[in-house]
Amino acid sequence: MPSETVRFAAIGLNHAHIYGQTNLLVRAGAELVAFYAAEPDLAAQYGRTYPQATQVSDPRAILEDPSIHLIISAAIPDERAPLGIAAMRHGKDYMADKPGFTTLAQLDEARRVQAETGRIYSICFSERFENAATVRAGELARSGAIGTVVQTIGLGPHRVNLTARPPWFFQRSRFGGIINDIGSHQADQFLFFTGATRADVVTAQVANYRHPQYPEFDDFGDVLLRGVTPEGLEVSGYIRVDWHTPDGLGTWGDGRLIVLGTEGYIEVRKNIDIAGRPGGNHLFLVDQKGTHCVDCSDVALPYGPSLVYDILHRTETAMPQEHCFLASELVLRAEAAAHRLK
Numbered sequence: 001m002p003s004e005t006v007r008f009a010a011i012g013l014n015h016a017h018i019y020g021q022t023n024l025l026v027r028a029g030a031e032l033v034a035f036y037a038a039e040p041d042l043a044a045q046y047g048r049t050y051p052q053a054t055q056v057s058d059p060r061a062i063l064e065d066p067s068i069h070l071i072i073s074a075a076i077p078d079e080r081a082p083l084g085i086a087a088m089r090h091g092k093d094y095m096a097d098k099p100g101f102t103t104l105a106q107l108d109e110a111r112r113v114q115a116e117t118g119r120i121y122s123i124c125f126s127e128r129f130e131n132a133a134t135v136r137a138g139e140l141a142r143s144g145a146i147g148t149v150v151q152t153i154g155l156g157p158h159r160v161n162l163t164a165r166p167p168w169f170f171q172r173s174r175f176g177g178i179i180n181d182i183g184s185h186q187a188d189q190f191l192f193f194t195g196a197t198r199a200d201v202v203t204a205q206v207a208n209y210r211h212p213q214y215p216e217f218d219d220f221g222d223v224l225l226r227g228v229t230p231e232g233l234e235v236s237g238y239i240r241v242d243w244h245t246p247d248g249l250g251t252w253g254d255g256r257l258i259v260l261g262t263e264g265y266i267e268v269r270k271n272i273d274i275a276g277r278p279g280g281n282h283l284f285l286v287d288q289k290g291t292h293c294v295d296c297s298d299v300a301l302p303y304g305p306s307l308v309y310d311i312l313h314r315t316e317t318a319m320p321q322e323h324c325f326l327a328s329e330l331v332l333r334a335e336a337a338a339h340r341l342k
Contacts, residue, residue: 006025008070011037034056080101099123104332121325122307124303133294137259146265149195150233151194152193156186173216178243179204187331193259201225202225204221206218269282269283
């Protein structure tokens with residue numbers, strides 16, 4: 001690595017998650033140097049937000065710049081893997097918004113190219129990486145606060161905001177389906193909290209209950225996963241995702257995580273504590289001694305600094321590479337096998 005400062009660039013700004021991806025790297029001391037977007041309006045907004053970055057007219061100017069270490073992207077989902085593969089072949093590390101893939105064929109090629117090049121293919125699972133309560137929950141679970149983790153329940157409801165969505169949002173081939181898109185967060189958390197390194201899809205189902213005008217769109221999905229830890233313990237995970245958040249809720253979705261252990265459990269209310277405490281990042285711990293509301297105001301978010309460290313030192317402290325790929329594989333397989341509810 002020629003420098004102790006990670007230089008990065010953005011290609012593909014189609015989802016607003018690109019701002020969170022950018023900010024977590026800037027907070028970690030990385031330098032944003034360039035960006036590309038085919039859409040003038042998206043490029044203009046990003047350029048106003050980050051005037052230090054140079055807009056380029058061709059993504060090859062970024063791919064072929066040897067001084068750039070990392071490319072980040074929130075492109076249309078089906079474009080993310082081809083870009084990441086190109087980035088790795090150009091000797092660069094890569095961080096995609098979720099989902100990082102829309103087909104198993106994309107995942108297979110990324111696995112092969114990553115193994116050949118040794119580059120990092122990371123996915124920003126922001127519901128874990130950028131949520132203080134979930135980070136603290138991970139610290140508590142890893143410390144043994146609830147015994148051995150045996151199950152996770154992840155709920156990912158979202159508000160659909162139909163009028164604000166671009167056409168690709170309703171095209172399954174472009175976003176990969178509801179389980180692949182939203183459920184990737186919950187698959188990541190299942191693997192992380194249980195420690196499973198092998199896992200399979202037990203069952204999955206999807207439905208389009210309220211949006212018949214968009215026949216390729218699903219607004220409900222759920223999945224049951226079974227995993228195995230390195231110690232041979234079998235664990236389970238349940239995922240439910242939907243686009244049914246009512247307008248009366250004061251945030252885009254009442255995301256929840258329940259982590260069950262042999263000595264207690266943790267509940268994370270990520271964005272809102274309905275009819276309760278204000279704000280987000282609510283963590284509740286129940287153990288053999290009582291019930292506890294855990295303060296998360298001082299939690300450091302480690303993903304950005306850890307990824308910068310990994311780029312500089314060729315380590316896997318932010319997220320093991322196989323964890324990233326397995327979380328993606330699980331939701332792709334669940335999507336492909338899902339029974340369609342009528």
